[in-house]
């Protein structure tokens with residue numbers, strides 16, 4: 001069950017591409033990677049658009065997408081597949097990675113550093129020119145179908161030495177760095193996602209900029225684009241501005257009362 005919850009599937013072809021506003025040349029880089037069969041690593045803070053970007057690109061390229069939200073319990077078997085008991089018989093059931101390899105889909109490993117160490121091992125033969133997946137349990141060796149692409153994301157901001165990719169793994173990927181978009185672009189994204197008018201989104205984005213400047217001092221992570229969208233959606237739905245900001249842009253960032261007071265001072269500075 002847990003395995004299912006962590007996996008989503010988006011069909012290729014007909015799916016209308018979800019809205020994505022590019023920050024730079026990431027669309028062109030991803031398209032080039034796709035046409036050269038190269039795996040891609042997306043680096044950047046939480047909630048800055050990495051997952052949305054992959055969903056957008058998969059639809060654009062007309063390829064099915066398997067997204068796996070990695071967590072510390074996720075093992076190689078969760079990706080590859082396992083024997084399951086079905087009506088008294090044991091049958092092999094492909095995991096999302098195996099399905100993507102067979103179908104020529106994109107497999108997206110979200111927050112890949114969270115996964116167990118054995119996961120990276122199965123990625124190696126898929127990320128060099130062998131492009132194959134050995135299924136030790138069934139003895140099968142699957143050559144990746146045309147269109148198969150491996151994409152992974154991680155957040156280099158977490159200063160956790162145990163949770164970073166080994167050079168032997170990361171040097172198999174092209175890498176694209178993501179960050180929160182510049183103000184004008186972020187206003188555009190938040191307005192479109194929330195339905196709140198751009199002139200009302202503008203101070204929220206300005207506040208976010210100030211909150212992000214606190215990163216490293218009092219805050220481990222600055223406020224994400226996702227959280228600004230939450231605040232804007234609450235306001236668009238009729239909630240008082242200060243209440244929405246508190247719920248979406250202050251409380252999620254810290255539990256510390258002093259830090260919170262400092263953040264609320266920034267709100268006053270921006271909103272008066």
Ligand SMILES: Nc1ncnc2c1ncn2[C@@H]1O[C@H](COP(=O)(O)OP(=O)(O)O)[C@@H](O)[C@H]1O
Nearest residue numbers: 019020021046047048049050051052193225226
């Ligand atoms: N450039 C962008 N274009 C469109 N939507 C964006 C963009 N950046 C962020 N978003 C919005 O922010 C939300 C969070 O982004 P997401 O892709 O889930 O972040 P990440 O995967 O980096 O943690 C998305 O659901 C989307 O609404």
Ligand SMILES: [Mg+2]
Nearest residue numbers: 047050051110
């Ligand atoms: Mg994500």
